[in-house]
Amino acid sequence: MRTLLHRMPGGLRLVILGALLAVLALGLALSCASLLAFAVGVSAGAAIILVVRARRVPEPGVGHRPEPASCSPSAPDAPAPLPDRRHALDVLAEAIDAARRDGGSVAVIVLDIDGFRKINSHYGWAGGDEVLHECMARLAARLGPDDLLAHQGGNEFIVVCRQAGRDGATALARGLQECMRLPFAPGGHCVFLSASVGIAVLPPEPCQAPQLLHMAQVASACARHEGPAHLCFYMPRMGGAIRERVDLETMLCHAIERKEFVLQYQPRISMKDGHMVGVEALVRWRHPELGLLSPARFIPLAEESGLINELDLWVLREACTCAAAWRAQGLFGGRVSVNLSARQFQQPGLAGRVRSALEDSGLAPAGLELEITESTVMHDTEDAADLLRSLRELGVTVSIDDFGTGYSSLSYLKRFPLDVLKIDRAFVRDMEGDVTGAAIIRAIITLAHSLGLSAVAEGVETAEQVAFLKENGCDEIQGYYFSRPVWPDEVARLLAEEAPALCSTM
Template sequence: MRRRARRMPSAVRLSVLTALLAVFMAWLALGHGALLPWDPRWYLTAHTAMEVFSVVVAMLVFSTGWHGIGREMPIRVALLSPTALVVGLLDFGHLMSVQGMPGVAGPGSVGRGIEFWLLARTVSACALLIAAFAPRERVVGRRVRGWALAAALGIAALGFWVAVDNPLALPPTFVPGQGLTPFKIDVEVVLIALNAVAALFLLRRALLTRLRTDRYLAATAAVMALGGVSFTLYARPDDVMNMAGHVYKVIAYLCLHRAIWVAAVQAPYLRLQRSERSLAESEASFRSLMECAPDAILLVGAEGRITMMNARAENLFGVAREAAAGLPLDILVPAAAGDAEVDCRSRAGAAFPAEVRRAGMPSGQQVAIVRDVSERRRLERALVEQLTHDALTGLPNRNRILETLDEAIAGARQDGRILAVLVFDLHEFRKINSGYGYGGGDDVLRECVVRLSGLLAGGDMLARQGGNEFIVVQKQSGPEAAAALAGRLLDAMREPFPIGGQHVFLAASVGIALLPDGGCGAHELLQMAQVAMAAARADGPARHCFHTDAMAQAIRERVDLEALLRHAIERNQFALQYQPRVDLASGAVLGVEALVRWRHPVLGLVAPARFIPLAEETGLIDDLDMWVLDEACARAAAWRAQGLPPLQVSVNLSARQFQQAGLAQRVRAALERSNLPPACLEIEITESTVMRDTGEATSVLRSLKALGVALSIDDFGTGYSSLSYLKRFPIDVLKIDRSFVSDVTADPNDAAIARAIIALAHTLNLEAVAEGVETAEQVAFLRENGCDEIQGYYFSPPVWPEQIEQMLTERTLDLPVST
């Protein structure tokens, strides 16, 4: 098969044409026109033929542009098409007015023919220049086109009037025997300039837009400019230069016709073709998307019958699309207003829930999109089950029991019954998970459910709150009935739980809340039972406890106190008191123990027993410890700077602080901030803290000892100590707990323990310090048994720093002499 010859691009063709015409015009301008085969006798015939052709082309330009495709017209077409009509009419006047023609309102003459000629060229040059700057994308409607046609006819009529009556008294344009007048030549030069400028701007636009319309318009203006050169050079109307200019005019008109045809006919037709291809592609894409869609899609005609469906609809409804065509939509999809969830039915009769969406189409058809939501409904039911029931035991969870409890409370109020909520908590359940794994813990929980369920009466409810806690709702209750049920629940836990061939024993606590006379909501009643359970747990294992108002008050006070405690440091509400430690031999104050106090602006001086345990539970003890350490070191350094007698300040550290990494670095930082010598600081740690992990405790104590600070074991004798470990600790002081000192003169056992601790301290080269000394008899006993230092209310309660300064100036305290 022969390949079709590739056409030369329009830009190249027009460039070559314009270049050749420019070269030919230059050749003529150099005086070579006499070489052309031309006879002046041919003038009238040739001129008439070319002008007739020009008029026909101009009319074709007007007709093509005016009747182009589309309701709207590009603004340049709307400009140039009426201009072509004006030019064609004026060219006709020029044709009829030249010498040898009938003329217009009189015999033809060279001058009148030139006047029509100049008017036509002026209109065309101005129109091309305007077109060069007209916005390419702008379009106009029919109304503007009508005004443009009326304006064109008016301009044509004006031109005929000017050419025939010469109201402007234009100078002559041609003198027989002399040729063209300067006026005519000047006008031609101006027209050449206008066409050249238009050609340049149109060429620039063509290079930017790459549109053929701009290329042909640029060629039209350029050829018109080249042809204008010949109209400045001829001597007689019938010489070869004049005829060459007419040839250039015909070529320019053909380029203009091509430009208008491209803009008004070919471009819209190509756009139409592209639109049809795009429409076909869109339709193919729509069909592909429709077939790939996960939902069933049915197209329905205006009469409500199915015209098309996709593969998913075939599978969902069990009917082929050929068989479905023409069926009423209501057979497969029940009628509903707008989008809705309905129960659809397949052709086999199986019903399924579906989400249906309907929409209208511009063609008058409707589209129904059907999504099978059977799986979603199943997942929703499963999700509701997960949200309202415990996965392990199958019992209702906290959320579900709260909903049920609200209903039970409403029923109890209506019937005048007493309703009870019991919260059941297993003790030490963590050791089951640690010792036997989570599988063993799950077995225990399932066994608990079996035992507890067997103890409930009809209508009672059992739920799992989470972890090792269960909730029981007793609908027919009272104090005795609730206590009896709690007893049965606790007894059920006395039986061993078999786990992995072993028998494990567990205890439990039960909190009971009875529906108050004033009523309350489910959350409040469950919270009351929770508070009662915490109180029962605090009393010991296998206990039950009823909720009381005092419990709730205590909880609220604790919560309020915690909230206040969290802001106490930043609001500078803490202060330190100091209790002296006195040398038994000399009576001198050798040191002080820093004791933190909370001075609240509303609560007053809060006892340490109220806020220290709370700080330990909430983790606030970390910040409090470091504040006490910084404050005590700063105070001791200030006393040294004042020149007071040297003394050692003791600071208690919590077990939590002692177990955190980097304690030695934090103590060093506190010493550096205050410039206090390490020997002036003593760190006190309780006996139970150091014995919790002796290996780690030894490492921490050695790191502290390396700083040069003194170390003491506080409350010695109250916990479990191994002497083999005690001798390894780099400590300096053993402090005898006040529980042994208080009855040292009355209880032989306490006396023996105190003597043993003093002897043990001296044997290990440690100092023995007795706490809680309150009587002279205790002082005498401790001196007699060699105790090194004493501390207690007998000498001084904890006092403020100013009072310590006064004591230090007195240096010694009067101590009783042993008898």
């Protein structure tokens, strides 16, 4: 978003931001929706497309969904079955023999459709088959006469590139990724996909077909680990990284029962009086061999393995128990906020699980805040609205986390029962010396207040940021300027001793 805004002519950028602030200041008329979709997310159109491609979900229906005509139609007839892995290995073995004999080269490409399971979840098996058939047709159309396309199974394809070295394989792989970026239309719905690619080139030393294919699969796994739409060439060190990942996933399965997960808490400070009004619960894994691991090391694994629901529930219950204990000691009257994953949010019975956690811990509903990302609530807006209402009826607070990095649409803000907008740390980080970034933060704060919501800024690290946010009416602040995430006993100490001293600098 910020990159596109910077690339716009200065006058146009100021006009857009000025218009946004003016409309918001007038009270948020209904026609403001189109202006916000254009101004707060001038790159929102482009940024949203990129996010949707990366996450493989249908675009929201507010202002950004392409016209149905722009979606590539699925293949009218199911293509002939592709060769399987065994056939691909036979062809690869012949290609290796020919390359050794003639002094040529061979490359293997393994291509994975990112997040394909979500297609089956949203559109059923028929929709998944429709997309798979279209993928086969597109990939086959990109291959040369000497290339072989095979279906490994599920969402994975193999391409044997006869007489191709590193450069030729790279060019072909980029072309395959490019054709996957065009929209698909399962059941008439516009969906964007991406593909992760691993490539292995025949090495000088002896190498058999199964070994070369395995090398490409290892490279593909590393590409998926880097994120959607990545391309990786096999390197010997990758084998160790894959083994470490497998070992980590195996130990993750037992981490909850072994009580290896722990919570730290980061204080949230009121800009009105400088008091600590809340904390955010942040999960860590106390790995018996690797030490304390951040969520970035294990949350993606938990999501892929399906353990995220169990982990989310543990965090919720532990955070409620800890907050109830602080309240019982008379130390804390604020809220503890807990992040909900998309999987937990979409799992039936969430309101019941939240109610149970509150009742078992003795925490009053007013003491709990649930943080949900923008993309999570946009999968099915009607069901999301009903679920958010059921959570609000319990008496808990609901916030949108990392606001401004997802869909940033006024439509869901108007329809969904929300309490808080959390400004993403990226905007806070970039606002110093950045006129555009500062204007976006002002607009988000004004938007929140116009809708009767509180605005909370994350990632606050400097006195200048504090001063700017206070001047522009931000309600709460969270970040290293006040405190890093700390252990529960340190929270109690901050509440009793350090918070007043920290806040006296505001």
